[in-house]
Amino acid sequence: MADERNTTAVDALRAAYGAFTAVLADLGERESWQPTGCTGWAVRDLVFHCLADAQRGLVALHTPAPGPADRDAVTYWQGWQPGTAGAANGRRWARVSASMFLDFGRLRELYAQTAAAAVHAAAAADPGGLVATQGHTLTAADLVRTLAIEATVHHLDLVTDLPGAAGPSAAGLATTRTSLDGLLGRPVPVEWTDAHYARAATGRTPLTPAERRLLGPDADRFPLFG
Template sequence: MGAVRSAFHDECDRLGAVLRTLDRSDLDRPTRCAPWTVADLLAHVRTGAGRLADMLAAPAPGPAQVDAAGYFGAAKFLPAVDAARIAAARDQAAAGDTGPSPGRTGAVLATDFDRAWRATLTAVDAHPADRVVRTRHGDAMTVTEFLRTRVVEVGVHGLDLAEALDRPPWLTPTAARVIADLLTGGQALPPDLGWDRLTLIGKATGRSPRSRTEQQALDTAGIRLLAFGG
């Protein structure tokens, strides 16, 4: 839990600092997560970062059934589920602090985002690391494993936001380590690939392509990267 908690804290804190620099025009930019704008994607990230507080307020459902890798299964990316996720973020952005009012800027978003992720950590700190929660998809997971998925959400979508805003990636070292370990199952990459963690995350999540030579190196080493929805 210690490493995962630190990663979540660091990545959310970094994103909050970025939000404070955004103006209204930044929020209207398109992202690679079509049809979401920056405002839509931020609404999605904010909801995900704050979800665990409510989950921990509910009764524990019983023994854990999946870990973080199992959480990112094909069922989360079915067309109907994906459509609902897209619509929810757009509705939240339109109704909340990312709405069309010209007075709503990144500073306002940052305040709301900080409140959400800090509430999550407060709730996490009040429970044991093996406390089981039920996700909105019905999965029973330990709080540590679900928090690991939140690191992935904030960190990977942070890469999408950085691209949309024409800024260098701000992925923190603690979050990069947690995400990379999840994507590789903790296995060491072949040294000849020459990938750092940021490159690995981009290649594994489809943000940048893998060459045939790179895939062959992974296959030879027996490494099957976690593929979201695969």
Template sequence: MDLFSRSWAALRKAVAALQDEDFARPSGCKGWLVRDLVCHLIIDAQDVLITLVTPADTEPTRDAVTYWAVTRTPPTGEDPLDALTVRLAAAYEDPGLLTFHLDDVGSAAGRAAELADPALRVSTQDEVLTAGDYLDAYVLEWTLHHLDLTAHLPTAPQPPAEGLARTREMLEKIAGSAFPASFSDKDALLVGTGRRAPTEAEQAQLGELAARLPFVLG
């Protein structure tokens, strides 16, 4: 729960520090500019709020790791929902409106997470999780999107180290295999999720795991 709050606060702080011209730069999400990614974060924050007030009375069907659907097909940016996000982001016109909306809804999502009972069962996407597992899953979401936000902004602050470590841990559980110890947490996440291709040296270190990459989470 605490790591959710720290990861989310760091991501929102990074967005708040952006210059207007940064919103027109590419993000680490294929087909999305930074402004599109920030718009997606607003939608994510809304999802957190909705889920935390949607209790369930049945046993959990997912946890923080099994919450994620995994494919090997990287997004193209042409999915209808992805395209809708682009159109919605463009409708804001002024980047200041995007940051204001994210701060408004994002702060509410952060407060709701702090107030949530970790044992509470909640429902989302026809699945049931404890609130603790749901928020833990979002540590992965915030961390990967923080990397997406800063992909072409080299001076922007990076995700918290503990968020990177926890996200790597979850990705390795999803993969059923550990990434080489020589990989930094950031490199393991970027290569493991297909956000960049491995170098020849990394390919050799990955061994059999290389043939199973990427792990695209949705």
């Protein structure tokens, strides 16, 4: 388990995007149709969604905001819950948009280029500078952490049906754990790996009866976001 306290936001994003890009480098057209951990999405649909998120981050890092900040790397996730109309619409939009790439290689390359550009922009940004995204204002560092978390959680989705594919980066997983503990309000009282914690806290893995007992009343708050 990595120590997120010693990892900068940019380090976490570079590691998260780098790990995701490395998995894509080994995937061809056939693998792009494999299912993922996201209901209804094949690999190519998920990659398009992650491309859109990297693009959003790139735009946000060049969109200064007057402030004050109304979200951070923890509270940003409070507005993202599974089972909403917005989530369903997003799934459909990604499927339709990804289908326009007749060659998966083009989508894979566009993701790699955009992710690299987002990391470059993150490294050049003032960590304390305020930026705007999705109707909220965050510091650049907090925005970058949310991008790393998004990529890390979706990396877990990406490799669900890709035997032998490497998992997310340790830095991305550690950053994810920190924000999940922030949402929970305390360090999670279950001895989960970072990867299992991320799956359980985002509704990808159901809680067992034993885990519910250890979590106590907090069990009913899961998923913390999704």
